[in-house]
Amino acid sequence: MLDERWIRSLHVESMRRADLHREREPHVLFQASTIGALLEGAFEGDLTFAELGQHGDLGLGTLNHLDGEMVALDGEFFRADVEGRIHPVDPGERTPFAVVTRFQATIGERLPASERSHEDLLVCLDELVPVAASSCAIRLDGCFPLVRARSVPRQEPPYRPLTEVVGEQHVFELTDVEGTMLGFRFPSYAEGIEVGGYHLHFISADRSRGGHVLDSRSGELRVRIDPSDDLHVELPPAVELGDPDLAAETHAAVEAVERG
Ligand SMILES: [Zn+2]
Numbered sequence: 001m002l003d004e005r006w007i008r009s010l011h012v013e014s015m016r017r018a019d020l021h022r023e024r025e026p027h028v029l030f031q032a033s034t035i036g037a038l039l040e041g042a043f044e045g046d047l048t049f050a051e052l053g054q055h056g057d058l059g060l061g062t063l064n065h066l067d068g069e070m071v072a073l074d075g076e077f078f079r080a081d082v083e084g085r086i087h088p089v090d091p092g093e094r095t096p097f098a099v100v101t102r103f104q105a106t107i108g109e110r111l112p113a114s115e116r117s118h119e120d121l122l123v124c125l126d127e128l129v130p131v132a133a134s135s136c137a138i139r140l141d142g143c144f145p146l147v148r149a150r151s152v153p154r155q156e157p158p159y160r161p162l163t164e165v166v167g168e169q170h171v172f173e174l175t176d177v178e179g180t181m182l183g184f185r186f187p188s189y190a191e192g193i194e195v196g197g198y199h200l201h202f203i204s205a206d207r208s209r210g211g212h213v214l215d216s217r218s219g220e221l222r223v224r225i226d227p228s229d230d231l232h233v234e235l236p237p238a239v240e241l242g243d244p245d246l247a248a249e250t251h252a253a254v255e256a257v258e259r260g
Contacts, residue, residue, distance in 0.1 A: 005241075007190060015234060031194065032045050032052060032098045033234070037236075041165075046237065047094060047095055053075065059098060060182065063079055063096075066096070069151045070098060070201075080149075107223075125138060128225055129185065134190075135227070135229065138200070139181075143178050143218070144176075146217040147202050149214060153168050162253075172211070183199045185197065186199070
């Protein structure tokens, strides 16, 4: 272990790739690099998807060269290209930013078929997450009358900051689609290391379309939530754990990049 710190109620451990060990504990969130590094244009990480798969079977992120949006579901890794088309990820490919967990939900709920907005969905989730939990992983399976999503085009060095690259993102709408929305909720004080608030990606049940979720309307949903207070972070060379005091600065950039 390289560094261990508490950021309020979130326990963060960081380590280098050589020090990683296979994650056996459930309810631990594992992350490659930091959102702060990604914002600055660190689009090449050192962790392979084979290694990432040893730390979790559900999650999200991107690929080296910022080559689309990544979705991990049931231990399979997928890439949504800039048009939102889904491709399998080769285990030898690497990631500059990803969050995964060995998903073991402790909360399960069914939301009725009556259609709800994305804001209302997030309110439903807030009510289901225990007040004491600082963070959680989320899996939503069901029907979505609308998923508004985006993906990003592959970049070549020298890399520009993510806030500039996002200007080239493609936004697309999927309508009346069955699928899985999944991701995480982190506290705002973790920003700099993570995306504060909800970060959700989508993949259709037929594994044809997906991306980073900007908006949705949902129908009947099976909700599963895995609360966690433990975040393990793998830091590529030259990336350090961000100073949480810079969170305010990071917040504006994260908002611009993640909320589209
Ligand atoms: Zn995303």
